[in-house]
Amino acid sequence: MLSTLLQTHLSPLPIVFRVMAITAIAVPTMTYLLMPQMTRLFAWWLYPLPSDLPVDQPHEAPLSLEPSAEPPLPIMQPLPVELETIPPVIENLG
Numbered sequence: 223m224l225s226t227l228l229q230t231h232l233s234p235l236p237i238v239f240r241v242m243a244i245t246a247i248a249v250p251t252m253t254y255l256l257m258p259q260m261t262r263l264f265a266w267w268l269y270p271l272p273s274d275l276p277v278d279q280p281h282e283a284p285l286s287l288e289p290s291a292e293p294p295l296p297i298m299q300p301l302p303v304e305l306e307t308i309p310p311v312i313e314n315l316g
Contacts, residue, residue, distance in 0.1 A: 224244055224247060224248055225240070225244050228243070228244070232244075
């Protein structure tokens with residue numbers, strides 16, 4: 223929607239600059255104007271009160287991290303690649 227509103231002003235620019243301009247407007251607008259309002263609007267769903275939980279549902283303690291008995295995975299090393307095995311991308315430009 224934003225790009226259609228600014229289409230006449232941004233059409234002479236290359237696509238990279240058009241995307242950059244739209245992003246420079248859309249990200250701060252979403253971050254500072256729209257999302258705080260959406261968070262307030264959906265606060266009842268995002269942050270339910272503990273009293274909203276059913277009575278018969280037990281309250282479980284959060285999971286704790288414990289050391290694993292399994293050995294850690296080995297660090298992956300890159301495979302050696304010979305330059306001769308890579309097919310040339312551009313063979314003939316003539």
